[in-house]
Amino acid sequence: MNRTVKATEAEFWGAFSSFCPPGGFFDVQGNAQRAIERRLVEAIDALLVPRIGEWQASETWRRELDVYRAGIHSLVFSAASFDPEFVPLLQRLLVGEHEHFCILCQVLPSLGAPSESRIGSVAMRSNRLLVSYPLVKYLNGQV
Numbered sequence: 001m002n003r004t005v006k007a008t009e010a011e012f013w014g015a016f017s018s019f020c021p022p023g024g025f026f027d028v029q030g031n032a033q034r035a036i037e038r039r040l041v042e043a044i045d046a047l048l049v050p051r052i053g054e055w056q057a058s059e060t061w062r063r064e065l066d067v068y069r070a071g072i073h074s075l076v077f078s079a080a081s082f083d084p085e086f087v088p089l090l091q092r093l094l095v096g097e098h099e100h101f102c103i104l105c106q107v108l109p110s111l112g113a114p115s116e117s118r119i120g121s122v123a124m125r126s127n128r129l130l131v132s133y134p135l136v137k138y139l140n141g142q143v
Contacts, residue, residue, distance in 0.1 A: 002128040005136060012121050012132035019123055019130045021071035021100050036097050037066065040073060043093045044103070052081045059111055074104045079119055082107045084139045087122055087129070094126040101125075107135060 004019075006012040041063070045055075052060045060081035064074040077086075082105070090103050107119045120135020 004128070004130045005133050006130070007133050009118060009121065009132050009134060012123075012130065015130060016104075016123060019125070019128065020102055021125075037071075037073070037101070040093065040098045040101055043098075044073065044075070044090065047089055047093070048075075048086070051083070051086075052077075062111060071100055072102045072104055074106070076106045076108060076111065078110050079107055079138070087124065091124040091126070091129070094124060099126040107138070 004015065006015055044063075048055075048061065052058075055062050059078065061075060061077045064076065066072055066074070086105065090105070094101055094103065103124045104121065105123075106115075106121045108115070109117055109119065119138050120132040122129065122131040122135055
């Protein structure tokens, strides 16, 4: 497992584009990509909904759609709802037909908070993690 920790959120976002799935991979899948991604969404929901509830009209988490079909599934959590155990559980979903996807988790003080107040972020691929050190500090209770 390759783990990369970036000192700041700015460094995290600077490294994120090269961490993402290779361009063009999902174009090759064509219409099948939508069905594959739907199954990933269902697996994520099966994991998170029993723990923190539905995302629709939620104050704990939301998903952001992959409108560019880039294979990035983005989840935004309030700090109170984000459990560090979500990282290995979500990453385990990135196998088989989902191994080329990326799951991005952003943690905010609350869902209504501006993105500039982001506590930190973590991105997962099947065999790689990219995380901002501010999130590590927060999860370790150092902030």
